[in-house]
Amino acid sequence: MDLGADYSEPRALSRGQAALAVTLCLGEGIYALNSFLVSTSLPSAVIELGGVGLISWAFTVYLVAAIVGGAAAGFLKQKIGSRAVLVMPAIVFLIGTLFAGFAPSMVVVLVGRTLQGLGEGIIAAACYALVAELFPPRLVPKFFGLLAITWAGCAFGGPLLAGFVTETWSWRIAFLMNVPLILIFLGLVFGIIPATRMAPKAMALPIGRLVGIACGIMLVAVASLQAEAWRSAALVIAAVIVLVAVFLFDRNRHERLFPSDAFQLTSTVGAGLWVALLMPLAQASTSVYLPLAIQRLWGYGPTAAGAISAVMALSWSTAAFLVASVTRSPFPTLLIRGGPVLLTLGLSGAAVAIVWEQAALLVAAQIAIGCGFGVNWAFLSQAIMKAARPGEQDIASGLVPTTQSAGYAIGAATAGLVAQFSGFTGDLASQAFAPAMAMVFTVGAVIAMGAVLASLKVRHDVHLPAR
Numbered sequence: 412m413d414l415g416a417d418y419s420e421p422r423a424l425s426r427g428q429a430a431l432a433v434t435l436c437l438g439e440g441i442y443a444l445n446s447f448l449v450s451t452s453l454p455s456a457v458i459e460l461g462g463v464g465l466i467s468w469a470f471t472v473y474l475v476a477a478i479v480g481g482a483a484a485g486f487l488k489q490k491i492g493s494r495a496v497l498v499m500p501a502i503v504f505l506i507g508t509l510f511a512g513f514a515p516s517m518v519v520v521l522v523g524r525t526l527q528g529l530g531e532g533i534i535a536a537a538c539y540a541l542v543a544e545l546f547p548p549r550l551v552p553k554f555f556g557l558l559a560i561t562w563a564g565c566a567f568g569g570p571l572l573a574g575f576v577t578e579t580w581s582w583r584i585a586f587l588m589n590v591p592l593i594l595i596f597l598g599l600v601f602g603i604i605p606a607t608r609m610a611p612k613a614m615a616l617p618i619g620r621l622v623g624i625a626c627g628i629m630l631v632a633v634a635s636l637q638a639e640a641w642r643s644a645a646l647v648i649a650a651v652i653v654l655v656a657v658f659l660f661d662r663n664r665h666e667r668l669f670p671s672d673a674f675q676l677t678s679t680v681g682a683g684l685w686v687a688l689l690m691p692l693a694q695a696s697t698s699v700y701l702p703l704a705i706q707r708l709w710g711y712g713p714t715a716a717g718a719i720s721a722v723m724a725l726s727w728s729t730a731a732f733l734v735a736s737v738t739r740s741p742f743p744t745l746l747i748r749g750g751p752v753l754l755t756l757g758l759s760g761a762a763v764a765i766v767w768e769q770a771a772l773l774v775a776a777q778i779a780i781g782c783g784f785g786v787n788w789a790f791l792s793q794a795i796m797k798a799a800r801p802g803e804q805d806i807a808s809g810l811v812p813t814t815q816s817a818g819y820a821i822g823a824a825t826a827g828l829v830a831q832f833s834g835f836t837g838d839l840a841s842q843a844f845a846p847a848m849a850m851v852f853t854v855g856a857v858i859a860m861g862a863v864l865a866s867l868k869v870r871h872d873v874h875l876p877a878r
Contacts, residue, residue: 456520480533488537498597551796554789555789634646697777697780708844727781757776
């Protein structure tokens with residue numbers, strides 16, 4: 412079944428479009444590769460430099476900075492232009508990488524990780540915005556298919572490469588492997604990305620709102636580190652209050668960080684952003700706990716557990732590639748709505764597999780989760796881009812990966828909170844561990860059902876007047 416694939420136009424990218432796709436995929440790929448390089452080599456860095464208690468903060472400061480940078484990306488693109496919004500954060504990321512790679516202490520590593528997060532947050536969001544601006548609509552799903560393949564390659568190759576380099580030479584070399592990639596990216600940006608005109612009037616960067624976003628996400632991150640469930644719950648509630656306050660304040664400003672109809676269920680942009688938030692929020696439950704559950708409950712080694720976890724990434728990439736040529740209405744809209752359904756089924760299957768100790772069912776659940784994202788994400792992103800109101804396409808497009816990152820951050824804290832309330836206190840030998848894991852995945856499935864409902868309000872064929 413071709414699902415309405417349109418073969419009336421050339422399927423291949425032109426030379427210029429291919430060069431552009433490589434540039435933007437490299438920008439996103441550096442983000443992905445850096446995540447896997449650091450997660451693998453950071454333990455060695457902590458052992459050498461000391462400061463084991465700071466290891467979680469190396470991820471926390473990166474995530475907070477990335478979300479803040481992503482939130483500012485659309486605004487910055489309008490203020491400084493398309494080329495500069497990639498060049499400047501790439502330089503910031505490069506400086507951060509050098510700080511981390513040559514760090515004499517964990518404090519300097521944290522400074523480097525913060526700069527890395529800020530730079531890559533802006534790059535990732537700006538690349539999304541440039542997809543809508545520089546690619547014709549029929550090629551947007553193809554680009555996201557390429558992007559999914561890029562992420563899968565990083566997911567498979569990144570940990571292996573980082574492990575080999577760290578064991579053979581040093582964790583510092585693993586950290587610095589991004590340097591040549593950033594330099595190549597900068598060269599491609601200067602040669603391929605057009606230097607678009609900046610906004611006709613000066614716009615002040617909304618520092619207050621960005622600080623508010625940083626505080627809200629930091630509260631979420633800190634909540635995930637708490638040992639007591641009531642403290643985690645209080646911090647999550649405080650984070651939601653802060654983020655909602657920032658959002659409401661932004662809505663009444665002339666120069667916005669968010670689209671005017673963001674998170675309004677009456678519009679495709681608003682409902683689409685809810686889907687972009689709730690899907691990763693739900694899936695974070697398996698990202699955080701699945702490898703641990705497989706090893707603890709079934710006695711699998713790290714390699715086998717990693718392989719089962721990697722099934723999700725492979726399924727995502729495969730599904731995205733297979734549906735990349737689907738263009739004929741109403742199939743893209745149906746795929747947008749089918750993605751959360753598959754995610755719900757996958758998380759439900761994971762909960763049942765833990766209770767019944769069925770590895771085959773767990774693999775099937777991982778495939779369903781990956782396919783859910785794979786068939787949905789490109790068309791969801793494109794729907795949000797197309798439905799953005801005049802003058803808001805940049806911020807709407809750039810908000811998609813930022814919302815995704817926020818979903819994972821909130822989802823990780825939520826999963827930890829559910830595990831704590833279900834009786835898991837950190838003791839892997841506890842009899843409460845298996846029921847707690849089943850509850851974590853069940854709650855993830857319930858959250859995914861929220862994405863199912865929100866997706867019913869999303870339509871891929873909505874077009875508003877161009878800017």
